[in-house]
Amino acid sequence: xxxxxxxxxxxxxxxxxxxxxxxxxxxxxxxxxxxxxxxxxxxxxxxxxxxxxxxxxxxxxxxxxxxxxxxxxxxxxxxxxxxxxxxxxxxxxxxxxxxxxxxxxxxxxxxxxxxxxxxxxxxxxxxxxxxxxxxxxxxxxxxxxxxxxxxxxxxxxxxxxxxxxxxxxxxxxxxxxxxxxxxxxxxxxxxxxxxxxxxxxxxxxxxxxxxxxxxxxxxxxxxxxxxxxxxxxxxxxxxxxxxxxxxxxxxxxxxxxxxxxxxxxxxxxxxxxxxxxxx
Numbered sequence: 001x002x003x004x005x006x007x008x009x010x011x012x013x014x015x016x017x018x019x020x021x022x023x024x025x026x027x028x029x030x031x032x033x034x035x036x037x038x039x040x041x042x043x044x045x046x047x048x049x050x051x052x053x054x055x056x057x058x059x060x061x062x063x064x065x066x067x068x069x070x071x072x073x074x075x076x077x078x079x080x081x082x083x084x085x086x087x088x089x090x091x092x093x094x095x096x097x098x099x100x101x102x103x104x105x106x107x108x109x110x111x112x113x114x115x116x117x118x119x120x121x122x123x124x125x126x127x128x129x130x131x132x133x134x135x136x137x138x139x140x141x142x143x144x145x146x147x148x149x150x151x152x153x154x155x156x157x158x159x160x161x162x163x164x165x166x167x168x169x170x171x172x173x174x175x176x177x178x179x180x181x182x183x184x185x186x187x188x189x190x191x192x193x194x195x196x197x198x199x200x201x202x203x204x205x206x207x208x209x210x211x212x213x214x215x216x217x218x219x220x221x222x223x224x225x226x227x228x229x230x231x232x233x234x235x236x237x238x239x240x241x242x243x244x245x246x247x248x249x250x251x252x253x254x255x256x257x258x259x260x261x262x263x264x265x266x267x268x269x270x271x272x273x274x275x276x277x278x279x
């Protein structure tokens with residue numbers, strides 16, 4: 001299921017000009033948001049009557065990936081409106097842990113060296129900045145789901161309506177079946193600041209099928225094999241949430257039967273995720 005790059009928009013890599021770094025928002029939109037250089041397939045297996053997904057191959061931690069994370073944060077805030085101010089975070093599974101965004105920094109000020117790598121115990125391995133307060137949330141979800149290579153935590157408006165209603169989102173559309181797979185459940189409410197408890201709640205709710213979870217009275221997390229797919233999953237989740245809400249006027253939406261969405265999900269995962277360049 002290739003997606004046109006125009007569906008995601010474009011942000012360029014910053015480049016040095018006379019010794020200074022020009023920020024992405026000041027440049028013409030001429031380069032792709034994603035490097036599109038890292039993609040993999042996975043064939044799910046059936047074990048004890050349920051679908052089991054193989055683990056992803058971690059991404060190499062390099063300058064290209066780090067710029068991609070920075071561009072994606074700007075895109076999620078400025079283009080999609082899924083980040084609010086400096087609230088929102090991204091994490092990518094790398095070879096020795098997880099790469100994530102720093103705390104208390106404006107996204108337009110973040111440089112590649114500001115990103116932080118944590119090991120699977122939550123200890124900083126590389127980077128001088130304090131990691132995002134969502135780091136434990138990302139760590140717990142990665143541990144729960146070795147099939148996910150990237151996570152996006154934000155506040156898509158319609159998905160947030162469902163989160164504030166403590167309402168799960170069933171599989172309503174074929175793109176949700178393929179890209180997300182499974183009902184997106186709402187984790188139990190946890191007061192702000194209880195990062196360990198919120199992470200455990202999200203880990204319990206995400207389960208083994210859907211690559212997304214709602215956080216009660218807060219927002220949502222979406223995942224994918226790589227960062228581009230996690231962003232698309234956020235867009236697919238937002239569309240499904242809007243359909244769920246608006247369908248109430250017609251008596252409610254009818255979910256796709258489990259055997260059908262499982263088949264669509266399995267077929268989708270056997271193809272590499274890719275973005276097609278526009279003509």
